[in-house]
Amino acid sequence: MELARSAHLDTFARDHLPPPGQWPRLVFDLPELRYPDRLNCGAELLDRTVERFGADRPVFRDGAGAVWTYGELRDRVDRIAHTLGDLGVVPGNRVLLRGPTTPWLAACWLAVMKAGAVAVTVLAQARAGELSVMCEMARVSHALCDSRVVGELVKARVPGLRVTEYGGDAPGDLLRLAARPPGRRARFEAVDTAADDVALIAFTSGTTGRPKGCAHFHRDVLAVADTFSAHVLRPRPDDLFAGSPPLGFTFGLGGLLIFPMRAGASALLLEQAGPRQLLPAVAEHRVSVLFTAPTAYRLMLADVGAHDTGSLRRCVSAGENLPAATWQAWYERTGLRLINGIGATELLHIFVSAADEAIRPGTTGLPVPGWQARVVDASGHPVPDGQEGLLAVRGPVGCRYLSDPRQSEYVRDGWNITGDTYVREPDGHLRHVARADDMIISAGYNIAGPQVEDALLEHPDVLEAAVVGHPDEVRGRIVVAYAVLRAGVPRDGATEEALRAFVTSRLAPYKCPRRFVFLDELPRTATGKLQRFRLRAP
Template sequence: EVQYPDQLNCVTELLDTWVSQGRGDAPAIFSTGGMLTYKQLQERVDQVAHVLTADLGLVPGNRVLLRSPNNPMLAICWLAVGKAGLIAVPTMPLLREKELVEVIEKAQVGTALCDKAFAAELQSAQKRCPMLKQIMYFNDTPSTGLEERMSIWREPYDAVATAADDPALVAFTSGSTGKPKATIHFHRDIMAISDCFPRSIVQLSANDICIGTPPLAFTFGLGALLTFPLRVGGATVLLEKFTPESLLQAIKDYHATVTWSTPLFYRQMAGIASKQGLPTLQKSVSAGEALPVSTRTLWRDATGIEIIDGIGATEMLHIFIASAGAEVRPGATGKVIPGYEACIFDANGHVLPAGAIGRLGVKGPTGCRYLDDERQHAYVQNGWNLTGDVYLMDTDSYFWFQARADDIILTAGYNVAGPEVEEALLMYPAVAECAVIGAPDEVRGTIVKAFIVLRDGYVGDDAMKRTLQDFVKQSIAPYKYPRAIEFCSALPRAGTGKVQRYKLRQQEQGKV
């Protein structure tokens, strides 16, 4: 489906082509600091590429760690790294010293570009990593770092003629099971994700202005808020901070047309959003976690927009199953997107027929390449990428998410998918968020336990517990109801927005 020449630099394709085609004056990036056109973006990217190669002495293949909230300088640095044939190692802003040390050692990082506001943890990590020789800072005032070095470079930078399968990115998984894993992606992978989902499903165009919450260090955000809009000649809005209220305001202020976020954020925005308040908004994409039907409904009722749910993975680089518009079936993630294939497998690797529940396998132009060999064989079997998700494919080829394999609860001889219980709980108006796990129980072995955050104004007492338990029993098979309920003020979440159910499980295991 997607074919690229053997020699390919993704930054040439995403950025330079627009300038050479005379579209240099079109807006590329909006931020609180103003707007950058494609031409202005290219000028800055070329300056940073000069600094990286001429000043810092980096050569193609060297890895460059990036640490910053979403802002134009981070985007510029990411593009400059690629243009110079270097390999970007973006890191989540929330990472602490210990995790940064792991990233530096695993990805063999010698150089870092870092937002000054996020310097502290990286500086302490550097003390433990002699391998990390140089850190250059940006967004400092007065600028003594990267911007000062950039300013002496005036001439264009010739993109390094990388091979299509030269690495462009080392992406770390969010570690929904604890230890992050590093995945490698090529220049052609960046092109492939930018040519598949955003074109065929979202139908992104040059008129679109993307906005949203995922960090650029999360590949969901990298595509959504950088490579996808650039690929079509559109624009992106990069925000360092946001709340549900401020993102709604920003959609309005920047005339954004497409939002990209996670289910919880749509749920929170739905409570305060209105159609009139969002005159330019046309499409909304959700990924990272299963989209509960109730959240889809809340957002549709508030804005008139049918969310495009999509499942992606760091290993696959981006989204591979999704549907939009009239094709949407609430509750299903969607159909496999053009360019990709998906199947359901049993535990022995045999393909299951429609209607059966099993392990999801996908293949397409992108796929998993771990830096770590051992787990490679677990993820990729017979050419199929096994994402660790349990799914059902129906006779119309829609894929219905059941749970991550780790989140299937075996209780009293039954298999209960945690997310199904969560869906049921979320239908109750008092429930703001929830997570369901299997908790050890002296009498029953394992029981279904729900951690619940209530909306403001509701009280988490025994009466509420009984109400919620009865509510679940009425909407799904009674044996699935949560025997234990714990109310809490927030759920543990990773920087990607994902609930860290493994933390809740560890907490429960520690109790027995």
Template sequence: MPITMYESAHIDTFTRDNLPSPGLWPELKFTLPELTYPERLNAAAALLAGGAPDAPAILWEGGAWTYAELTAEASRIAHVLTADMGLVPGGRVLLRGRNTAMMLAAWYGVLLAGGVVVATMPLLRAPELVTICNKAEITLALSENSLMDELAVAAKLTHSKLKIMGFGEESTELEAHMKDKPTEFTPVATAQDDVALLAFTSGTTGQPKACMHFHRDVLIMADTYAAHIVEPRADDVFCGSPPIAFTFGLGGLVVFPARFGAAVALPSGPSADAFMDTIERHGVTIIFTAPTAYRAMLGQMEGRRLSSLRRCISAGETLPEATYHAWLEATGLKLMDGIGATEMIHIFISAPYDEIRPGSTGKPVPGYEACVLDDEGTILTPPATGRLAVKGPTGCRYMADERQKTYVQEGWNVTGDTYSQSADGYFTFIARSDDMIVSSGYNIGGPEVEAALLAHDAVAECAVIGVPDADRGQIVKAFVVTTKDIAGSDALADELKAHVKKTIAPYKYPRAITFIHELPKTQTGKVQRFKLRS
């Protein structure tokens, strides 16, 4: 497949030099007219121009910025990065912070200056930060002051000297440097296919991979999924729990609000209480979070006023049908399921609100196409079950990583998920392909067993894996976190087994159950099943 790239604005050519070879790219398809972008495109400049200057851009407890104020802060940061820290176009800047107004302004500032954003999860420890810094050859970092300790340790261990500025308080270094900087900055005229983001995978399989996304990709996720599925308006107020280092959070909290001139309201913390406080305080209309957060909110709905909500998006983990129906009963709103991937930048299968089919993820988002493949890579005619494959205007580009050859096959992005495709085009999640449990010749999807367990009142959270068995090849094993005030016991295990047998096909029940206090998860809320297997 011929790939023509525009002349780069990057002086530091590291990211373009480390793109996969053209023959390893997925096929890119730009079928929607709105996906035609100019050759020179700076995503931050385009997004900041999305809202009226005096319209609210960011809201938080105790403060607010208009689009004009956000642009001024981002411009000051761009001046600090270039004049005081030595950033040149193409240089990577590590961002470390919670979802705060300054963290969002820093994200914009890096892109305005032509830099490449490497946003990191707030709870990453020094060894994980060292891995990211070394792989991306990072020399500059902006960190929230309260999160400086681990980064300071990492800075002593990285291959290159790391220059760090702290932010988050008036007395910190970044704010001090910003005070005398101009409130206007001429955006670097990056090419639409200059790398804007290095998004590191969340680590469900161990060693993270760096996904390379262009300036145009940042806009594409808004002009496909958000425009056609979420259907935002300028008077919307967005809110969500995922960190913006997670591209699910980046879309829902940064890119989508700005692209449509709307506002984002930032919770003061990660708890369900803080999330619902923000919804009530700011009249939030659109939320982005994971199924576990919806379940947490369901347990604390009494006395809450959430009537401002009109769109509730769920992703990050498969949405159990029990959670869907419980949320619908409590709020009168359907949960909008979707599957995305860091490799694809955001959601590529979902359904518009009026076309939601409970239990199904949906259909390909306009601009994308999807199919299921057999083990030999043949496209199966629906109805069929196989490996999910997708292509569209975005796709996987791992930075200097041999695993590119596994993810991209014959032009398709093969996500690692097993899906069924119905005759009328709806896709339903079965399992991660490597989570499929084969027991006595039966294929058993772990999420189906998890959904059955979650329908029992004693189960707060659970995860299911396959473990070796001499007689059956594998058996189903469940790790269960019980609800408050209920203790795990042999009697409860027997009760749960019987419950699953009554809920789904009896052969799928977990023959082994272990009660644990909490499930191992990534910073994005995904269960790390590889840790359970070990």
């Protein structure tokens, strides 16, 4: 596939895409997906939306009650984009974005888009070791980081990384730099990027624990809005979006920034957005569109009657399988039909889903308009309805790993193989069976067991470690660590707490085991291979 002329001066991202022969076949069946060759998604989401709906519409709110209009957002984004140039950012540079979910983080992301750079948005929870690996893989040169969480980024000691804090009191704070000189109120003309210039690199973890960088184009950002959001979610300009996924997850990037802005709507950006915070926020701010994981919906069931949820009209569930019982209980207590969906970082957002009368509880749904899906065997051949197989999808967005041999594992015969086992029902609905690999999905988070094992094995008291997922009524699955300890180390609660603290100091807290089991030895085959299936057994 021949790419359009790039606007990037730093061509690292395009240079490290997989060979065209390893790409999935892209599908642009819908007329709205036939984008022009030159396209900047930041300008489309912000500048074009202002032209269509006016500058006075609200775009972002925060938990403290502050409201930003589209016009105010454009002014702040343009100031930041000018400042990026002052900091030495050129089109194509990778810029790490790190901080809690706030309007300022969203403004930084949009500024990076308009400046023609490549956003690498990571979780505020990410630890120094994780940050170091991602920065090295993406050759990140600059970072914009909320001043409250800059410590781990400094500890990462990334060679040559220029870190600019925002939201603090330092003279070099990004927001102070962007506030002057007064002449910087002038508009920033978005860089004339190609539709297939890389706009963002989103990191996911495989079963080996080694993260994979997923490169997505400017047109991809709009494509997920013009498929799932436009055809399934169907937002309105007066909608207020909210949800738990942070902007560091593509689930949150779509649900809290791309989708509302594409529709001229607004979003409530909450720094704390767990199940205990969501229902009060819905009631206080009159949220109409909610994004979160099945675990959160299950946890909110107990309190949903104590809060006014009358403003809600759309509730989206993704990140893990949605049990039919959870769907039914939510419907009985709220009268709202949960919109289930499956997405992937590799494909940016949701590609199988259903809404309204098309919903079949217990299934994920149908291929989203603009996408194709089928269930195949290990050789890539479609299997009959009712038979288990691997989910294969293709559409306007495809998996493009950054310099990673695992590209050929995910993309086969032009299809994206998601790593999920599915069944296609006779009516065409797709039903989730299980993950096909060792990824643990807990409360909507993807956790690679081997990565947690590696962290545990750094502790001097741990001789062997194996990490698997166990079923849990609340979280779907929980992380359970099996460990063989050094002789003389007590197998008690104090050791468990010490190991938990040790892992949390190295990995994001959500990856930390919730249970520890101490064994004399791990189950292995005669050749020494770990028998994980025995650890997963009840």
